Amino acid sequence: MRNKLRPYLTAFRVRALLETQYRGAALGGLVTQLFFGLVYAYLYAALYAGSDPAGLRATVTYVWLQQMFFRALFVSDGELQQQILSGSLAYTLCRPVDQHLYWISRNLAAQVVGMLMRALPMLALQLIVPAEVRMALPASPLALVQFVVSLLLGVFCVSQIHAIGLALTMKTLDNRGLSAMLSLLLMTFSGNVIPLTLFPDSLQTLMRFQPFAQALDAPIRAYLYAPPMGEWLVSVAVQVVWIAVLMALGRWMWARQLRNVTVQGG
Secondary structure, eight states: OOOHHHHHHHHHHHHHHHTTTTTHHHHHHHHHHHHHHHHHHHHHHHHTSOHHHHHHHHHHHHHHHHHHHHGGGGGOOOHHHHHHHTHHHHHHHHHOOHHHHHHHHHHHHHHHHHHHHHHHHHHHHHTTOOOGOOOOOOOOOHHHHHHHHHHHHHHHHHHHHHHHHHHHHHHHHHHHHHHHHHHEEEEEEEESSSOGGGGGGHHHHHHHHHHGGGTTHHHHHHHOOOEEEEEEEEHHHHHHHHHHHHHHHHHHHHHHHHHSSOOOOO
């Protein structure tokens, strides 16, 4: 079993080490997320204007967690696109590995390392952020555990969405339009633009159970509200079901594209 997983663990480790080399990009991302976190926090502080301190604290915490783990939503690995256009994809296809799992392993490494390189410094900076826009502690130790488990499942769910995007890239040979559309969907329906908890009550069920919400909204709800174990297990089951559905769709699309792949370039 270990030997079978070794190529994917190696791909994960190599991509993770590569991600740590982009310190300038990580610093730029940290400053950007910190800036937007403060802007959104003060915006909601002005919106609530002292009318609902508990609601403000929950919303501000939601915003900070979204900014801290923003990198979990995106994968900036353009190597497959370059291989498709240059023709070097032919060498990758010669590797005796499951191509779908290989690229997912790389995506996961980029997400996890990029996320930690921004989240940990931002968490430390909460010590100097003004008290009125500072994030709250987890609702309970159990809520923190639930948050971490849901976050890991959410990251894996997003990796499946990006794997589907990669399969479409092999078909279209250009990922710019697809990336723009995918970024818009992820940012809007994960709660990054407006926290999903602020949507009308009539839309809450739809918002909670669509696939993009599994990335960050589901973990943040666990962090804020410490749901009963039964309710949290339902949330985890939704994440697992979406992972299974997206992974099955992704594997089918990859198998189809790899059977009909046309090598471009020289």
